[in-house]
Amino acid sequence: MSEKILELNNVVFSFKTYAGLVHAVRGVSFEVRKGEILGIVGESGCGKSVTAQSILRLNPEPPGFFEGGEILFKGQDIIKMNNKQLRNIRGKDIGFIFQDPMTSLNPTMRVGEQIEEVFIGTGTPKAEVRLKALNIMRLVGINDPERRFMQYPHELSGGMKQRIMIAIALVSRPSLIICDEPTTSLDVTIEAQILDLLLELREKLGTSIIMITHDLGVIARLCDRVVVMYGGKVAEQGTSEDIFFDTAHPYTSGLLKSIARLDMERNQVLTPIEGTPPDLFAPPKGCPFAARCEYAMSVCCEYEPSKTTLTEEHSTYCWLQHDLAPEVNLIVEKREA
Amino acid sequence: MAKYIIKRVIAAIITLFVLITVVFFLVRLMPGEPFTSAKLTEEVALNMEKYYGFDKPLYMQYFQYIENLLHGNFGYSMFYTNKTVNYIIGQGFPFSADVGIRALMLAISFGIVFGILAAKNRGTKIDFFCVIVAILGTSIPDFIMGALLQYFFGIKWGLLPVAKYRGFEYTILPACALAFYTLASVSRIMRASMLEVVQQDYIKTAKAKGLSNFRITVKHQIRNAIMPVITMLGPTVASVLTGTFVIESIFAIPGMGKYYVESVTQNDYSMILGMTVFYGMFLVVCNLIVDILYGIVDPRVRIGGK
Numbered sequence: 001m002s003e004k005i006l007e008l009n010n011v012v013f014s015f016k017t018y019a020g021l022v023h024a025v026r027g028v029s030f031e032v033r034k035g036e037i038l039g040i041v042g043e044s045g046c047g048k049s050v051t052a053q054s055i056l057r058l059n060p061e062p063p064g065f066f067e068g069g070e071i072l073f074k075g076q077d078i079i080k081m082n083n084k085q086l087r088n089i090r091g092k093d094i095g096f097i098f099q100d101p102m103t104s105l106n107p108t109m110r111v112g113e114q115i116e117e118v119f120i121g122t123g124t125p126k127a128e129v130r131l132k133a134l135n136i137m138r139l140v141g142i143n144d145p146e147r148r149f150m151q152y153p154h155e156l157s158g159g160m161k162q163r164i165m166i167a168i169a170l171v172s173r174p175s176l177i178i179c180d181e182p183t184t185s186l187d188v189t190i191e192a193q194i195l196d197l198l199l200e201l202r203e204k205l206g207t208s209i210i211m212i213t214h215d216l217g218v219i220a221r222l223c224d225r226v227v228v229m230y231g232g233k234v235a236e237q238g239t240s241e242d243i244f245f246d247t248a249h250p251y252t253s254g255l256l257k258s259i260a261r262l263d264m265e266r267n268q269v270l271t272p273i274e275g276t277p278p279d280l281f282a283p284p285k286g287c288p289f290a291a292r293c294e295y296a297m298s299v300c301c302e303y304e305p306s307k308t309t310l311t312e313e314h315s316t317y318c319w320l321q322h323d324l325a326p327e328v329n330l331i332v333e334k335r336e337a
Numbered sequence: 338m339a340k341y342i343i344k345r346v347i348a349a350i351i352t353l354f355v356l357i358t359v360v361f362f363l364v365r366l367m368p369g370e371p372f373t374s375a376k377l378t379e380e381v382a383l384n385m386e387k388y389y390g391f392d393k394p395l396y397m398q399y400f401q402y403i404e405n406l407l408h409g410n411f412g413y414s415m416f417y418t419n420k421t422v423n424y425i426i427g428q429g430f431p432f433s434a435d436v437g438i439r440a441l442m443l444a445i446s447f448g449i450v451f452g453i454l455a456a457k458n459r460g461t462k463i464d465f466f467c468v469i470v471a472i473l474g475t476s477i478p479d480f481i482m483g484a485l486l487q488y489f490f491g492i493k494w495g496l497l498p499v500a501k502y503r504g505f506e507y508t509i510l511p512a513c514a515l516a517f518y519t520l521a522s523v524s525r526i527m528r529a530s531m532l533e534v535v536q537q538d539y540i541k542t543a544k545a546k547g548l549s550n551f552r553i554t555v556k557h558q559i560r561n562a563i564m565p566v567i568t569m570l571g572p573t574v575a576s577v578l579t580g581t582f583v584i585e586s587i588f589a590i591p592g593m594g595k596y597y598v599e600s601v602t603q604n605d606y607s608m609i610l611g612m613t614v615f616y617g618m619f620l621v622v623c624n625l626i627v628d629i630l631y632g633i634v635d636p637r638v639r640i641g642g643k
Contacts, residue, residue, distance in 0.1 A: 058545055090547030098545075103538040108560050108635060117556075118546045152636040168546065 005175055005208055006032040006055065011069035013054050016062060022280050024050040026232040027069070032176060037202060037209040039223035039240070041216060041255070045277050047232035048212050049099075052178050055210075056090055057081075073176075091118045095169030099181040101161035105153040111164045112137075112149030118171050136171045137164075139204075141197060159190035163197070170201065178210045183218065195222055216259055220244065225313065228252050231278045231288025238314030247330045248308075248316040250293045256332040287319065295320060295328050338632060345628045349621045356617045357406065357610075361399055364609050371415040371604045389415065389607075402610070411611035416603045422611035425596055430615075432502060433585065433592035437578045439512035444519035444577070449566060451520070452527020453559065459532065467524055474521020479580055483514035483587040500589040511588040515580055519573055523566055530562040537561070560634070567631050574623040578616070 013025040025047045032038050040048045053059045055071055057078065071078040073089065081089070090096075098104040106114060115133040124132075137145035140163045153161055162182060169177050179198070183191035199222060202209060211222055219226055219240065227237040228249065236249035247253045254273040275292035278284050284291065290300035300319050308321035320328055371389075372382040390398055405412060411422035455467035477485075490510060491499035498507050534540065535558060543553045582594030593612065600608035632638045 056545055058541055087547040087549065090545055092547055096542075096545040098538055098542060100538060104542045106539040106543070106557050106561070107637060109556070114542075117543075117548060120548060120552065154637050165542070168542070 002033045002035065004031045005034050005074060006210075007070075007072040008051075008055075009070045009072070011051070011054065011071060012067040013050055013059065013064060014067055015059075015064045020281055023283050024064075024232055024280055025054065026283065028229070028232070028234055029069075030227045030234065030237060032208050032210060034175075035202065035206045035208055036224045037198075037211055037222050039219040039226040040210060040212045040229060041214060041219055041226060042229035042235075043214055043255075043277060045280070046229045047280075048229050049180055051229070052180050052210060052212050053096075055178060056094055056096055057086055058096070087121070091168075091174070092122070092172045093174050093176070095172075095174040095177040097162075097165050097169045097177065097179040097182045100185045101158060101165050102185065104165055105161055107153055110150055110152060111156065115164065115168050115171050118168060122172075132171055133167075136167045139201070140164075140167045140170065141193075142167070158186055159193065162186060162190070162194055166194070166197065166201075170205070170207070173205060174207065176208045176210065178212070180212045181214070182211075184213075184215075191218075198222065216255060228255070231283060232280055233288055234317060235289065236314075236316040236318075238311070242311070242314040244333045245331065245335045246310070246314065247332060248310055248314065248321065249289075249318050250295050250320070250328075250330060251289045253330040253332050254292075287317070295326075297325065341632050341638075342629055345625055349625050352621055353614075353618060356621075357403070357614055358399075360610055360613045360617075361402060362395075364606050365395065367604060369604050371606055373604075385415075389413075406614070411614070412607040414600075414605055414608050416600065416605040416608065422607055425608070426593065426611065426615055429591060429593035429596055432590050433578070433581045433594065435502075436508065436511050436515060436584060436590060436592065437574075437581050439508055440515035440581075441519070441574065441577050443512055443516040444523055444573075445566075445570070447516075448520045448523025449527050449563070451524035452566075453531060453554075455524065455528040456531030456535070456562075457554065464528075467528065471521040471525045471528075474517045475525070477517070479514055479518055480583050480587055482517050483511065483584055486510045486514050487587070500587075502588070502590045511584050511590060514587075515577060515584045518580075519577055522569070523573075526565050526569060527562065530565045531558060534558050534562045564631075564635055567627060567634060570630075571620075571624040571627040574627075575620050578619070 008031070009029050010027045011025055011029070012023075012027055015022040015024060028047070028051055030038070040051065042048045050059060050064075054064075054066070055073075055078065066079050069079070073094070076085075078086070078089070105111065112133055115136065116129050119129045119132070134145045134149065137148060142148050142160065142163055148156070148160075153164075156164065165182075182198075183194050186194065195218065198209060198211075201207060209222075211218065213219060223240050225237070225239050226243045228235045228243065228251065230251050235251045236243065236247075238246070238248075242248075243252060244256070247256065251273070254271075257271040258273060260270060273292055278288045278291065284301070286299070286301045286303055287293070287296075287305050290296045293300065297319060299322075303319075305317045305319045305321075307315050307317055309315045310321075319325055320330075372385045377385070386392060390401060393401075402412070409423075411426070414420050414422055414425060417425065451467045451470065455464045458464050487499050487510065490497045497510050499510075501507055502511075540553060540557055543557045548556075581590075581592060582597060584590070585592040585594040596608065597612050599605070600612065
């Protein structure tokens with residue numbers, strides 16, 4: 001097993017609002033290893049973005065705050081860091097790529113300057129910074145970087161803007177990049193280009209990537225390991241193989257059943273997961289998925305399921321894994337022969 | 338950028354031309370005539386009208402007026418004997434402009450600073466103070482403000498002169514009175530705009546880059562938040578400059594305001610026209626400057642103005 005560069009242990013993050021506490025992240029644990037792509041998947045409001053942003057402390061604090069847990073980055077706890085220490089990690093050791101490149105770039109600043117800004121306060125000489133910016137622009141597939149450098153965001157296409165965002169995240173060669181749904185707002189051909197680019201960069205630079213998405217297609221294409229989140233908690237985690245072919249949580253199989261596939265019959269109806277995600281103002285007592293789960297038992301509504309380790313990599317939080325639970329087939333995908 | 342500026346200049350010239358034409362004919366539609374004083378006999382009045390060219394057809398007068406204007410000549414006043422409109426403007430305008438510009442500078446600089454401070458310290462006493470200033474400023478008319486300032490600073494505490502316009506300390510009260518309203522609205526807009534910009538995704542991007550709070554505020558937040566303030570500058574210049582008329586009479590400043598009001602009651606055609614065209618020119622130039630400024634601050638406008 002290669003070395004861990006990031007480890008979340010039982011992270012609890014909530015927001016204070018007028019209506020009360022929103023428990024956005026409720027005890028999430030996972031790790032990121034060197035050079036791997038970890039996918040975090042889940043529907044809107046499951047806490048995946050808040051989890052990702054809490055790694056760089058980008059959630060507004062207040063109203064948000066950590067109720068517990070630790071985020072160890074190269075052995076140091078990010079939750080305990082002061083502003084200055086945080087600034088040294090942000091953009092330098094951990095890069096962040098946001099969901100919407102249309103609004104994530106400053107409209108009144110040249111894109112080149114926005115890339116160079118990462119080095120402010122590091123004491124790197126100007127000429128070197130310029131060289132690094134131009135090199136990274138070339139690396140992320142921007143033709144004629146000298147000309148692009150002087151342009152403003154509105155002069156670039158959506159895909160080009162996302163390349164600039166990736167360049168900003170990569171320019172100081174961070175050891176980890178967090179991508180918060182980087183392709184959601186792009187059309188599919190650009191999406192494919194951007195995903196290929198991320199894979200290529202991982203090969204070239206050995207960077208670890210956290211890929212947040214609600215698109216299982218993206219996960220299948222990119223990720224080594226997957227964390228499935230639901231209701232602010234981890235539902236299941238394992239290698240991509242485990243998640244797709246040895247599915248061990250009803251939520252994961254629900255997700256797999258609800259995607260359209262090429263080999264489907266013409267009239268076959270997609271199976272959605274009925275109901276809505278739990279209200280995080282007042283999270284349910286037992287398993288968060290119990291209310292929507294077709295296999296729910298009475299224990300599911302009363303007690304939280306504990307972690308069941310299936311293999312070294314694969315674990316799930318579900319009462320169905322208990323010895324007394326009935327046998328249920330959760331596997332949707334069949335391994336090809 | 339050059340193309341953008343040329344386009345703006347041409348638009349400004351057309352605006353001025355339309356203004357001159359409309360005002361020229363509108364003035365003639367006003368009831369009454371310049372030479373109707375009881376002291377004038379009918380014969381004298383006729384002579385006077387002939388002297389000013391009123392016997393010619395209106396369109397001839399119009400072309401004559403345009404020709405004179407192109408030579409920079411606004412003509413003679415019909416009320417103040419032997420004084421040209423140019424002379425009267427030359428006498429009064431420096432005072433009006435002086436108060437106006439001082440007030441504008443006060444209003445814009447303090448307005449922006451108050452807006453930034455309020456937004457950055459949202460919900461604290463500083464914010465509360467700035468909001469109170471904004472409410473007072475927008476709800477108290479400038480002539481009451483002027484009188485209040487005169488009473489407290491001039492009479493009660495005797496700190497500053499009450500009226501006249503003879504040196505720096507004389508300019509403080511009128512400029513403050515005039516600036517107050519604009520200051521309040523600038524600070525309100527700046528505060529709202531700062532709070533809106535701070536929600537934008539690119540501020541989060543800046544934070545994720547590891548920039549300091551100071552740099553995020555200055556380079557990313559203020560630069561974008563100042564846009565609506567620049568937009569309102571054009572009309573603001575207009576309101577501050579017309580506002581000087583009232584302030585001038587309260588503080589006994591020998592500006593243009595008095596002449597402007599008198600020329601209307603006296604049907605002094607050439608004065609009304611001259612002053613209106615002059616102010617119009619001034620405002621068009623101010624708007625032109627604002628347009629150009631806008632293009633400098635917001636790169637998107639430059640492209641839009643191709």
